Amino acid sequence: MQYILLIYGNETQAKSATKEAQMKMFGEYKVFTEELKGSGKMLGGEPLESVTTATTVRVKDGKTLRTDGPFAETREQLGGFYLIDAKDLDEAVMIAAKVPGAKYGCIEVRPIMKLNGM
Amino acid sequence: MNHASIAALYKTEASSILARMIRVLGGDFALAEEVVQEAFEVALDEWPKSGAPANTRGWLLGTARNKAIDRIRRRSKFEAPLDESVDLAALRTEAEDEPSGVADDLLRLIFTCCHPALAPEAQVALTLRTLCGLTTDEIARAFLVEPKTMAQRLVRAQNKIRVAKIPYVVPERAELGERLEAVMSVVYLVFNEGYAATAGDELVRRELCSEAIRIGRLLESLMPDRSETTALLALMLLHDARRDARLDAEGDLVLLEDQDRMRWERAKIEEGLARVAHALRRGGATPYGVQAAIAALHAEAPRAEDTDWPQIALLYGELARLVPTPVVLLNRAVAVAMHEGAERGLELLAELAAEPDLAGHHLFYAARADLARRLGRESEARRDYARALELCRSVPERRYLERRLAEITREYRR
Numbered sequence: 001m002q003y004i005l006l007i008y009g010n011e012t013q014a015k016s017a018t019k020e021a022q023m024k025m026f027g028e029y030k031v032f033t034e035e036l037k038g039s040g041k042m043l044g045g046e047p048l049e050s051v052t053t054a055t056t057v058r059v060k061d062g063k064t065l066r067t068d069g070p071f072a073e074t075r076e077q078l079g080g081f082y083l084i085d086a087k088d089l090d091e092a093v094m095i096a097a098k099v100p101g102a103k104y105g106c107i108e109v110r111p112i113m114k115l116n117g118m
Numbered sequence: 119m120n121h122a123s124i125a126a127l128y129k130t131e132a133s134s135i136l137a138r139m140i141r142v143l144g145g146d147f148a149l150a151e152e153v154v155q156e157a158f159e160v161a162l163d164e165w166p167k168s169g170a171p172a173n174t175r176g177w178l179l180g181t182a183r184n185k186a187i188d189r190i191r192r193r194s195k196f197e198a199p200l201d202e203s204v205d206l207a208a209l210r211t212e213a214e215d216e217p218s219g220v221a222d223d224l225l226r227l228i229f230t231c232c233h234p235a236l237a238p239e240a241q242v243a244l245t246l247r248t249l250c251g252l253t254t255d256e257i258a259r260a261f262l263v264e265p266k267t268m269a270q271r272l273v274r275a276q277n278k279i280r281v282a283k284i285p286y287v288v289p290e291r292a293e294l295g296e297r298l299e300a301v302m303s304v305v306y307l308v309f310n311e312g313y314a315a316t317a318g319d320e321l322v323r324r325e326l327c328s329e330a331i332r333i334g335r336l337l338e339s340l341m342p343d344r345s346e347t348t349a350l351l352a353l354m355l356l357h358d359a360r361r362d363a364r365l366d367a368e369g370d371l372v373l374l375e376d377q378d379r380m381r382w383e384r385a386k387i388e389e390g391l392a393r394v395a396h397a398l399r400r401g402g403a404t405p406y407g408v409q410a411a412i413a414a415l416h417a418e419a420p421r422a423e424d425t426d427w428p429q430i431a432l433l434y435g436e437l438a439r440l441v442p443t444p445v446v447l448l449n450r451a452v453a454v455a456m457h458e459g460a461e462r463g464l465e466l467l468a469e470l471a472a473e474p475d476l477a478g479h480h481l482f483y484a485a486r487a488d489l490a491r492r493l494g495r496e497s498e499a500r501r502d503y504a505r506a507l508e509l510c511r512s513v514p515e516r517r518y519l520e521r522r523l524a525e526i527t528r529e530y531r532r
Contacts, residue, residue: 001283088285089235111282 002043002112003092004083008076009105011050028100036082041095045082076105083112119170124162131175132158133249137223139182140248145230145286147248147276149186157182221340224249225288228337232301233284240275241304242311247272250329260311260322298341302350302406305333309354313361314512327358345401349410352393356413359386371518375422387417408437427457444475444482452485460489480510484519491526499526 017025029047036042056067070077079101086092089109096107132154139150157178161170171177231244239261246252246260258268278284289297312326334351341347363381366372394414397407412433419425434450447470455463467486476482487502503523510516 088283090285090287090289093235109282 001086001088001092002083003086003089004081004110004112005045005092005096005099006078006108006110007080007082007099007101007105008108009079009101010075011077011079014079014104015050025100025104032098032100035098036084036095041085043083043085045080045084047080048078051077079105119165119174121162121166124158124165127174128158129251131178132251133227134220134224135175135178135182136248137227138179138219139186140230141223141226141286142183143186145284146280147244148273148280149189150182151248153182153185153189154178156185222288224336225340226286228301228333228340229288229297230279230284230286232297232304233279234297234300235282235284236275236278238304238307240271241300242307243268243271244275245304245333246308246326246329249333252325252329256322256325260326298344298346301337302346305330305337306350306354306406308333309357313357324361327354327361330354331358345397346404346406348393349397349401349404349407352390352397353406353410353413355386355390355393356410356417359383359390359417365514369514370521371514373518374416375425377422379420382417390414391417403436403440405437405440408433408440412437425456427453431457444470444473444479447473448476448479448482448485452489455489460492463489464493478509480506480508480515480519482506483509487522491522496526496529 014022014025033042033045036045051070054068054070056069056071058065058067082095082099084092084095086095089111092109096102096109099107101107135157136150136154139154140147143150160181161174161178165171227249228245231248232241236244242261243257246257247254252260254269254272255265258265261268288294308326309330312323312328312330331351331354334347334354337347338351359382360374360377362383363377363379364372372378390410391414394407394410397404398411401407412430415426415430415433431450431453434446434453438446438450448467451463451466451470454466464486467482467489470476470482483502483506487499487506490496490499490502500523503519503526507516507519507523510519
């Protein structure tokens with residue numbers, strides 16, 4: 001069973017953190033990612049650039065509309081993700097709880113939809 | 119076998135048959151519910167005519183299993199391919215009954231219904247539906263929501279269990295304590311919903327209490343080494359014993375001190391008292407255990423004036439240490455007032471007045487009004503009874519406050 005762990009956090013807060021704190025966070029992610037890879041449960045995962053670099057795209061009447069930023073203004077922004085293989089939701093939640101970002105923001109755990117015949 | 123005895127069988131066996139079918143069907147609650155329902159319908163149709171089989175449970179499981187196989191075959195022919203979690207070949211043999219697995223099945227069902235990944239109101243609804251066999255309409259009536267809303271809530275919960283793959287298991291040892299805590303809070307919530315004197319159908323609310331006690335008994339028997347289950351059951355039994363004495367013939371609220379103690383159910387009290395002692399000995403001071411001990415002290419007093427208030431005040435102090443919620447602190451102040459006097463109670467309440475959770479709570483003003491009344495401070499009492507009335511939504515409680523307010527107004531004018 002595949003799940004995606006969407007990592008949400010307050011970008012402004014993260015950016016204003018001290019160099020030291022940022023390095024600590026980076027180190028935590030490194031350890032976590034190595035561990036996850038080692039367990040064979042990691043299928044993918046990447047950190048994302050800041051929401052200030054995001055562009056939202058919509059197609060209306062055949063025309064492509066671009067807007068600056070994410071489509072919704074929220075306190076917490078999507079900052080990265082892991083795609084994992086877990087036995088069930090309990091295991092996925094156990095892994096999500098170990099994502100360093102869970103301590104600062106939150107992790108949304110979503111099952112990947114299985115499509116038939118695609 | 120006639121309809122009445124099949125209905126009785128449904129009451130006692132349906133949840134454990136359902137628990138087994140959900141396991142066999144890889145956690146598909148909706149499908150399991152449908153086929154168990156159908157199996158009972160076939161029984162209602164056939165048994166009165168041709169007699170019941172020797173092994174009714176085995177027959178029902180077998181019939182439900184065959185219905186499930188039919189449905190899965192049809193589904194895989196017309197719709198999506200077979201769900202990988204259901205192995206048809208295994209399904210044919212698995213549903214054979216092994217009695218040793220019944221307890222395990224029921225525990226899996228309880229823990230899955232009360233899984234923390236489900237919304238609390240969904241946990242409650244799912245528990246009442248699958249474990250207690252209440253209909254969607256009955257649950258909707260108990261919680262004063264539209265049947266349609268309740269149906270959606272149940273479908274969404276069952277869907278999440280299947281799609282997000284909430285496992286149908288008893289939690290690992292390391293998690294068991296925390297998860298059991300969640301289960302017990304669902305059970306106690308069901309009980310309180312039935313016990314609280316809020317609006318709603320009295321019969322349905324009575325049923326909620328008896329179902330909560332039934333699950334409490336089940337939990338205690340399934341997890342005999344967890345004394346907190348005994349404490350919870352004791353607490354519910356001791357409260358429920360006073361149920362009939364709480365309202366008078368007009369349906370008005372009767373305070374604990376004014377209740378006719380002859381109307382308390384002795385059998386439930388005895389059962390509760392024995393369990394309190396056992397739970398405190400085995401598990402020490404837990405929130406349910408301490409609350410049960412407080413209820414026990416009330417139950418043991420032959421008359422209101424015999425109540426052991428010093429001990430109750432002490433226990434509330436202990437409870438406030440374990441769960442320092444504003445309502446617990448409020449109850450502690452009231453208990454202290456009974457023992458050390460209303461003045462001391464008012465002092466403690468003054469300390470609590472700043473609690474944001476209490477500032478909008480009718481119980482706070484009602485308690486303060488009662489203490490002021492006892493000290494003869496009519497205008498203070500009147501003001502607080504009026505404030506409590508503004509905040510209170512429960513009809514019997516409102517009537518009680520109105521009565522008090524009218525009494526004090528009469529006395530004041532004299």
